[in-house]
Amino acid sequence: EPEVTQTPSHQVTQMGQEVILRCVPISNHLYFYWYRQILGQKVEFLVSFYNNEISEKSEIFDDQFSVERPDGSNFTLKIRSTKLEDSAMYFCASTSGWFNEQFFGPGTRLTVL
């Protein structure tokens, strides 16, 4: 069964460093998302992406964040200069349509020291 994959599973970084979180969505999906979940808190929408551009972003997704689909399979989230409060689980999701079921990856746990 096709699934969304994410790497790495855990990333530890120093404050101020850049990190790139990687996702491989389900191959025939066209709509992609990134979410963040701070420990013990709700899943928060960060950004949606379609047709090689950002479709919508939340207030959390500031200038420190960027997304890219560098090739036909990968979808990445970059945080330019990490802050302590960026520590969270980051989930990638893909879907075949805006209102359809979303398929989530297993997440990347980001720890900023």
Added chain:
Amino acid sequence: TQLLEQSPQFLSIQEGENLTVYCNSSSVFSSLQWYRQEPGEGPVLLVTVVTGGEVKKLKRLTFQFGDARKDSSLHITAAQPGDTGLYLCARAGFNKFYFGSGTKLNVKP
């Protein structure tokens, strides 16, 4: 912001008990989805409800969509330890997706 309030926030029950969790909003939904998230994993879709008053059953789980399409409930009959997890309601918007605050369920053997 499309707020989805879930209650209760936490629920700890014994195996075999029944429970209901709620999802409420001041906005009307065109559809609503329920997800379950286990620790260290991403959310997994349980059901989508579309029609006001709709009831869907998934084994011991019963999902109901309010007549006015502003609220939904999830009822679990004879809960089992395997039901432990975070239950999230969510609504899909055009190019955005809103999750509720979640109900953390713990079913003790």
